[in-house]
Amino acid sequence: KDPRPLKERSFMAKAQQTIMNYLSTHAYPGVLTPKTLATPTVKDFQTIFKFLYAQLDPRYVYQKKFEEEVLLILRGIRYPYVSNISKSQIFSAGSLSTWPGLLAMLLWLVELIECVSRMNPQDIDMSDPDFKESSQFVDRVFFDYLVQAYPVWLDSGEEPQELESILADQFQQKNAHLIQESADVERRLKNAKDELEALLSNESSLVLLERERVEMISDKEKFESYIQKMESKHQRMADVVANQRQQQDAAQVEQMALEKEKAEVQQVVDAQQISTEDVDRMNTERNQLLETLKGVQEKVQDAEKEVWSKEMKLQRVLDDVETLVQEYTSKAHRLGLIGARRNTASSPSTGSIGDRSADGAEAPDDEPSGLPDSAKDDPLGGTAIELVVDTHTDDRQKVASVDLRREVRPALQRACDVFASQLHATQTMVLELREQTDQLSESRVEQEERVEEMDKQVKRHNKRYQELRDIIMAETRASTAQIEQLEADIAAMRRDISQGELQSKAALTHAEAEWESVQRGCRMRRGEISEGVVTVLEDVVQMRTHAQERLQELLQLV
Numbered sequence: 001k002d003p004r005p006l007k008e009r010s011f012m013a014k015a016q017q018t019i020m021n022y023l024s025t026h027a028y029p030g031v032l033t034p035k036t037l038a039t040p041t042v043k044d045f046q047t048i049f050k051f052l053y054a055q056l057d058p059r060y061v062y063q064k065k066f067e068e069e070v071l072l073i074l075r076g077i078r079y080p081y082v083s084n085i086s087k088s089q090i091f092s093a094g095s096l097s098t099w100p101g102l103l104a105m106l107l108w109l110v111e112l113i114e115c116v117s118r119m120n121p122q123d124i125d126m127s128d129p130d131f132k133e134s135s136q137f138v139d140r141v142f143f144d145y146l147v148q149a150y151p152v153w154l155d156s157g158e159e160p161q162e163l164e165s166i167l168a169d170q171f172q173q174k175n176a177h178l179i180q181e182s183a184d185v186e187r188r189l190k191n192a193k194d195e196l197e198a199l200l201s202n203e204s205s206l207v208l209l210e211r212e213r214v215e216m217i218s219d220k221e222k223f224e225s226y227i228q229k230m231e232s233k234h235q236r237m238a239d240v241v242a243n244q245r246q247q248q249d250a251a252q253v254e255q256m257a258l259e260k261e262k263a264e265v266q267q268v269v270d271a272q273q274i275s276t277e278d279v280d281r282m283n284t285e286r287n288q289l290l291e292t293l294k295g296v297q298e299k300v301q302d303a304e305k306e307v308w309s310k311e312m313k314l315q316r317v318l319d320d321v322e323t324l325v326q327e328y329t330s331k332a333h334r335l336g337l338i339g340a341r342r343n344t345a346s347s348p349s350t351g352s353i354g355d356r357s358a359d360g361a362e363a364p365d366d367e368p369s370g371l372p373d374s375a376k377d378d379p380l381g382g383t384a385i386e387l388v389v390d391t392h393t394d395d396r397q398k399v400a401s402v403d404l405r406r407e408v409r410p411a412l413q414r415a416c417d418v419f420a421s422q423l424h425a426t427q428t429m430v431l432e433l434r435e436q437t438d439q440l441s442e443s444r445v446e447q448e449e450r451v452e453e454m455d456k457q458v459k460r461h462n463k464r465y466q467e468l469r470d471i472i473m474a475e476t477r478a479s480t481a482q483i484e485q486l487e488a489d490i491a492a493m494r495r496d497i498s499q500g501e502l503q504s505k506a507a508l509t510h511a512e513a514e515w516e517s518v519q520r521g522c523r524m525r526r527g528e529i530s531e532g533v534v535t536v537l538e539d540v541v542q543m544r545t546h547a548q549e550r551l552q553e554l555l556q557l558v
Helices: 009-025 042-056 066-076 087-091 099-119 129-133 136-156 161-201 205-271 276-335 340-346 404-557
Strands: none
Touching (some): 042 066, 066 087
């Protein structure tokens, strides 16, 4: 039953408006008026139905009666309520009782056409690269080909060569796009392999970072030492500034005392009764004293300038010495002559430099390290060369913590000799490793040639395998066809046997029924015969008795 409110005015008005809009926007050839879908004639209904179905199948040809054709078409497109429509309703399409159901059918047909048009869009650009990469490209190409080729094949019965060439061109374009994309992928893969080889050929970033971390730790220690020295220097300068301020305060106090004394002397002088000669003499003495004082002040200023200059020179020398000491300590750290590396190299529990391989693992005892024996010992011969400069001491012998000329210099000379021996051994090892690398390269080339030859053999075997596979597949298909034929024959024989068995069972049942009937007839016949025999025997006995009685009567008469 159709659940739609077919006879409601609102539903009918909406359906009429929908159908009217579709017909008016799709070049309906007939006349459209408000009464066309309100009270249509049979001819109007036929025209509207043919136009709508032509949107789905433009090549359909009506051959039978229209009433029969409509029902066949509705069943073909699976109209869910086709059972509610009869030939008589189609014949009288404009009546008030039949028109609501036919109007609902036309509305469903319009909705079906719109749905199909949305499912099959015509505005897809087949040359769009994005669409060619999508999974719908192949289906759409084949669909368009079938849509164009099927009517041609129906009309002529021949294969459309032109459409096949168009189809081939489309797939060739897609294939060219795929080849280009494959080339891009191969190029990116080659670049990635080159980058990987470059990364593998270069030194490990972990080793570089570890080296940088050690250097940064060393730099940190240097900066901490420098900061401590600067703090000490700052404290020393602060002490100097405080001392100068104290001297300045003392000088100010002394100046105030002198000014006070001068005032007192001036009062005494003012109170004295002196002559003009005394005043002249005193002025002369005063000028001489002022000149003497001025000369003494100039000498003091020159002396202070010279002291300041010498202090600045001394400070620059001390800064240079500190810089040289830091540079000396940094280089000694890097060479492993002082600090953690020296402790590690000289400790018996951790082993010497030659006891470890390049990756940090212990080297086997039977493998030569390639370095002289002196490299396995302390290159400094046990001499401590760590230098500490004390800039605050007044003793010249205590400025440096070690004797640079008698201890450090000979030790560094021994270390240079040891490192030169190590360098020579390392260069020898590098040459040996290069020879091994050349041998490995030659071996790799030979292996690549072998691999190439094996690839050729694999290709020949694959070709032979493909040929054998094709032969086996052909034989298998033949065997499969024969097996299918045999299975069909066996199925037919089984059907025949089943039919024969059914017939035999039916004949057996019929025979059993006849046997029962015969047995039943035999039993009835046997009963009848028994009754007849009994009756005959009784008649014989009666006849015998009667004959005896008659014989006795005759004997009596005789």
